Amino acid sequence: MHGTRTSAAIWHEQTRALNEQGHPTLAIDLPGHGSRSDERFTLHGATAAIDDAVRSCAEPPLLVGLSLGGYTALAYASEHPDLVAGVVLAGCSTELRGKPLTAYRAVSMLLNRSVRLGGDTWHVVADMLAAMAGYSPLADLARLRSPLWLVNGRRDPLRLDEWRYRRIAPGARVTVVAGAGHDVNRHAPDVFNRLLLDALQELRVPVLV
DSSP states (O other): OOOTTOOGGGGHHHHHHHHHTTOOBOOOOOTTSGGGTTSOOOHHHHHHHHHHHHHTSSSOOEEEEETHHHHHHHHHHHHOGGGOSEEEEESOOSOOOSHHHHHHHHHHHHHHHHHOTTGGGHHHHHHHHHHHTTOOHHHHHHHOOSOEEEEEETTOGGGTTHHHHHHHOTTOEEEEETTOOSOHHHHSHHHHHHHHHHHHHHHTOOOBO
16 A cells, blocks of 8 residues: 555566566555545545455455555554455654644645645645544554564654554564655565565565565
């Protein structure tokens, strides 16, 4: 699952590498993005999209999400432990709740109306912020029962609460990638691909979503 204002296309390097190793891989578009850009983003719609993909698999897959995709993957996995073999969360080690999120949403909507910053896609940011305003990844981490991998670029600003994630999920495998920023899968594709292959080997499942 991809981040805000991107699409399933960001996973090109991962899908190619994993398919070459015999791991069927499915990259999906979340509502409001890519092939579903005519829809509005909601957390319910995002988890429903994940559910459709997961249920299309012959066995529980490894979920992989970056940024917004990571938060939605976590929300889904915490509610459906029997349908998921494991979870890789990248670029989403920050609690989203509170006044900063509300302020960011208000400013983004104002800019979209006044100067059309971001063209016709900026509303996706406002929709995302509205959808995630009441969401706590820390609460879902506490409920998560699936094996967990945390992957962050060392320069990623969304590592702010990484220490809290480690405390709540002490069994998580944590990787901080030197030289990488927020888009860690694209900044360090070889490192990211190897981590996914190692996770699949550990879980001994063939499928990745």
